Amino acid sequence: MNKPVKLASKEKVAAALDTPTDLSQEGVDKISAAMNTILADTFALYLKTKNFHWHVSGPHFRDLHLMFDEQGTEILGTTDEIAERVRKIGGTTLRSIGQIGKLQTLEDNDEAFVPAIDMLRELMNDNKKVVKAMREAHEIADKYDDTATASLLENFIDAAEKRVWFLFEASRAQGDNAR
Incomplete structure (x- = not known):
């Protein structure tokens, strides 16, 4: 079934930023909101990972310093794809550190x-x-038949699960069961 191509609502998006999409406006709004929260959390997680990279100390310094650096690079690498996906479907995305602070659900340290x-x-x-x-x-x-966003998320879920696994195993190496 061919859906008519619909431009994002002029009330929500400046005309110059309007992007054609075949997704419903409700779908664009809900997907964009979810992805923008993920994007805010991704920036918060990146900064926390780099903070820990810069400030780790102890007998496993080198291994943890390198792992946090690798993970930080990977996390930052997802931000552009997340933001561009929001734009591709006709939404708008984060514009400032302040907006990240308002949307993030992860706590700073x-x-x-x-x-x-x-x-x-x-x-x-x-x-x-x-x-x-x-x-x-x-x-x-x-729910809104956005297979491209779903596919993107599947890859990012796999990468984040790998980070969880590495962090868990490294915590065991520290002599503690972090379950």
Whole structure:
């Protein structure tokens, strides 16, 4: 069944940013909202991962420093794809650090010192929260027949689950069962 191509609502998107899509306006709005929250959390997770990369200490410094750096690079690498997906379907995306702060669901960590084991647990749990949000966004994308967003999320879920696995195993190496 061919759906008519519909432009995003002129009331929500400036005419110059209007993007043609065959998704309903309700679908665009709900998918965009879910993806923008994921994007805000992705930026928050990136910054926390880099914070821990810069401030990790202890006997496993080198391994954790490198793992946090690799994970931070991977996390940052997803931001453009998430934001561009929102634009492709006719939505708008984040414009500022302030907007990230309003939308993020992950808690910041501004502590002067965080033990390595706590860093591992916190990042593991934050990645699990992001996976949960991605699964929920996948359900929304499925509801509105947005297979491209669903497919993108599937790849990002797999990558985040890998980060959870690595963080869990590294926490075990610290002599603690982080389950």
